[in-house]
Amino acid sequence: MMKLSKVAALVVLASIFSTGTAMASDTPESKFYEGYSISEIPMDAFQQWPYYTYASMHIKDFVRYGVFELPASTTPASIKYDIQDNIITPALRADLISNNVKGFMVMKDSTVLAEHYDNGFKRGMLNNLQSASKTYVGVLLGKAVDAGLIDLNAQAKTYLPELEGSIVGDALIGNIARMDSGIEALGNYHTPGSNGYEWEKEIGLQNSGEPIGHLNAIKNAKASKHKQGTYWDYSDQNTDALALILAKVNGKPFEQLLSELHQAIGGHDPIEIAKTSDGTTSPSYGINTSLLDFTLFGQYIAQGKVGKAFYAELEDTSDDVLFKTPGAGEVLSAGGDVSYDMQSYFIKDKKIIYSHGSFGQSTFSDLETGITVAFLQDWSTNTDPGKLAVMLERATEVIEKLRK
Known part of the structure; x- marks a missing residue:
């Protein structure tokens, strides 16, 4: 059994550096099992437990600016089912239930080897991915680099002149992709006026207060106390800046790029992405997809279909700053071969690329x-360390077991 060290410690660190796009809650888990009606869900608290367990599956009904609804692929992947009884063992099933897992799937070569649904989540339903959405940006960034549309060593303002005069604009694309662009990490999503709360007004997660504009909120990102390229300051503004740049260099809105990617992976169900105060999109948290299509996206990466740049940047850990970040050593003492780049995590010694979003x-x-291996979960807070450890251990165990 894999112990909580390399992988789990990394995402624990992620939770320290970014509170996530959603709010934690002090409400006990037992409240979920007491039941509540949809009419009880406050629009200013839909991200809190237990309400997010419903809102995550119906996010377009709650986000301030709505979503772009994109169609399923016209050539859906051919899916087979060959359920292996030895994958979801009684012990694993117990862990899935205790971890509030509402969707779990294992796939190889478009064959579903295991699946699990719970908490009212069913086949074909869409769920908000939170920060797991960021990996979609990383994949599209890799494709743009391969196509010669973007140079990772160029400044962001080279491609989006509107960023001139901002910290993000002066940052190199590669640094933005690694979350070490020199802007501060977002935090405190509860208090009006805080950087996290003000940001969420722009991406639709706060339903009160006047926005200043999505692009303006990116340009207004404050400087970290650390220089570019030296510290892992995890911020949604990095991701959304990349999305705007990808739209500019491709000559298409980001939602169209996402739709084309969804077509390429053979998505079976529609996919959605949250709109911003500018009418653009926020892939830092806002992609909604079905469990099957989320797994197909992971398979697209696993099968090496993304392109050279995406994998090359993840393989090259020489510029990784995650483990150069002060304080990281204590948390990640056994995890030196786990890195972050292209908006994704990489367990180098195990050759596993993974995404991670709030609530699991x-x-x-x-x-x-x-x-x-894919998980959709409903933790009662952004990052539950115990449940996080279980997820990471079980994911790697399943992969290593099937490798044999």
């Missing part, structure tokens, strides 16, 4: 075999 939304893509 994750895909694990095994580059050795093409096996993909």
